[in-house]
Amino acid sequence: MKKKYKRIYVAVFLAMCTVPMLFYPFSKSGAALEKREPVKTPSLTADGMVNTDFSEECEAFLADRLPFRPAVLTAANAVKSGVFKSDAANVVTGRDGWIFCEASVADYMNTNALSDERLRSIAVSLSLLDENVTSKGGKFLFVPMPNKASVYSEFMPSRYRKANTNNLARLQGMLAANKVSYIDMLSLMNEKKSFGLYHKRDTHWNYYGALLGYYGITDAMGKKHKMYDDTDYVPKKIWRGDIDKMLYPFIGTRDYQYDLNISFEPFEFVIPSGVTDIAGQLETFMSDKEENDKRIATRKTSNL
Known part of the structure; x- marks a missing residue:
């Protein structure tokens, strides 16, 4: 009986090792879902010589195209x-x-502080652009966007200590x-943050945050704009965030998105073809080309 169980164990182990190999010819890189470049x-050669890193590169290439990789990464x-509350997949x-992009930690803790000379150089360059645009009758406005961790720092893990200043403030x-x-x-953003301006599981504003940004920019430009105070802001759990896709590439968690119920469609996305409804077009546009759309084009459908 013990030999039987051992044989079954060995057979299952070999099957687990062998079955993925059968799918290798049909497996593609999951780089798009993981928001990175494919390996x-x-x-065998590099710069006309034998590639001494071939074995490491081959290992990375095969790992990148590992069958069921999205499912394995999602589980891990x-x-x-989910269980240990530790960082994973950047x-x-x-x-x-709430989840945040790991790339924003350096700014949050001010470990990427630029020198005063570098910041002064940036300010002078922007002042020259401002002067040039203004001299030609235009209106210049610099719009530095804060990241989500700067606005909703209370949801960052306590192991990351927020700095008193950062490059933007300086x-x-x-x-x-x-x-x-x-x-x-x-x-x-801080004045209106209680309304929920960023997605919990995305790096971007939600639609209400974008509307607030629209108000702020047009007001700063001295432009008249339409107000949508009478619009119903209905949150619906329909959004799949970009960070959530990085964390759970196989299957993830839906986030809330505001349905602003604004019937104003001056543009439509015409690439990729086959996606006709506005919500579907925007969802594909926000997918960062993971659906193999090579470019995004727009077409004006009404006058502003």
């Missing part, structure tokens, strides 16, 4: 992020279901000194 096909990240697991003081026209989007 290039390894070559679910344990890391994603920071925050509080109350730059804004220099912009004012150089008389650059700019808008303080961070203050604007």
Whole structure:
């Protein structure tokens, strides 16, 4: 009986090792879902010489195209992020279901601080652009966008300590000194943050955040614009965030999106073809080309 169980165990183990190999010819890179560049096909030669890194490159190439890779990564990240609340797949697991892009941590902790000279150079360059645009009868406005961690820092993990200042705060003081026209989007976002301006599981604003940004930018430009105060802001759990896709490439968690119920469609996305409804077009546009759409084109359908 023991031999029988051993044979079954060995057979199952061999099957688990063999079955994925059968799917290798049909497996594609999951780089698009994981928001990264695919691993290039390894070559035996490099710069006319034998490629000494061929074995490592070959291993990386095969791992990149591992059958069922999205499902395996999703399961592994679910344990890391969901159970142990630790970072996984370049994603920071925050509080109350919030997740953040790991790339924003350096700015959050100000470990990527630029020198005063570098920031001053940026401010001077922007002032020259401002002068050039203004001299030609135009209106210049610099719009630095805060990342989600800057606005909703209370949901960042306590192991990351927020710095008292960062590059943006220091730059804004220099912009004012150089008389650059700019808008303080961070203050604007903080004033309305209780409405929920960013997705919990995406790096971007939700539609309400985008509407607030539209108000702020057009006001700063001195432009008249339509107000949508009478529009119903209905949150619906229909959004799949870009960070959520990085964390759970196989299957993930839906996030809330505001249905603004605004019947205003001056443009439509015409690439990729076959997607006719506005919601579907925008969802594909926000997918970062993971659906093999090579380009995004628009066509004007009504007058502003």
